[in-house]
Amino acid sequence: MKLPRDVGGEVLVRSLRRFGYEISRQTGSHIRVTSTLKGREHHVTIPNHKHLRLGTLAQILGDVASYLDLSREELAQELFR
Numbered sequence: 001m002k003l004p005r006d007v008g009g010e011v012l013v014r015s016l017r018r019f020g021y022e023i024s025r026q027t028g029s030h031i032r033v034t035s036t037l038k039g040r041e042h043h044v045t046i047p048n049h050k051h052l053r054l055g056t057l058a059q060i061l062g063d064v065a066s067y068l069d070l071s072r073e074e075l076a077q078e079l080f081r
Helices: 009-019 054-068 072-079
Strands: 022-027 030-035 042-047
Touching (some): 009 030, 009 054, 009 072
Antiparallel strands (some): 030 042
């Protein structure tokens, strides 16, 4: 699956709530979300930009997918159907 080119930071934060991520803090234009779904804390920092760069989105999805024991493609399909 190709990653969407028009995903913003706030949209990604809202989408990740489905996997137990909640906003833990915001500093400037960066939002930090935290999940304890797997019994340990996992933090991800997401830039609050109108459109995330493709490499940035891929890195964030890879990090979250690794935590959730999914492939990046499986996670992307769940988030962006």
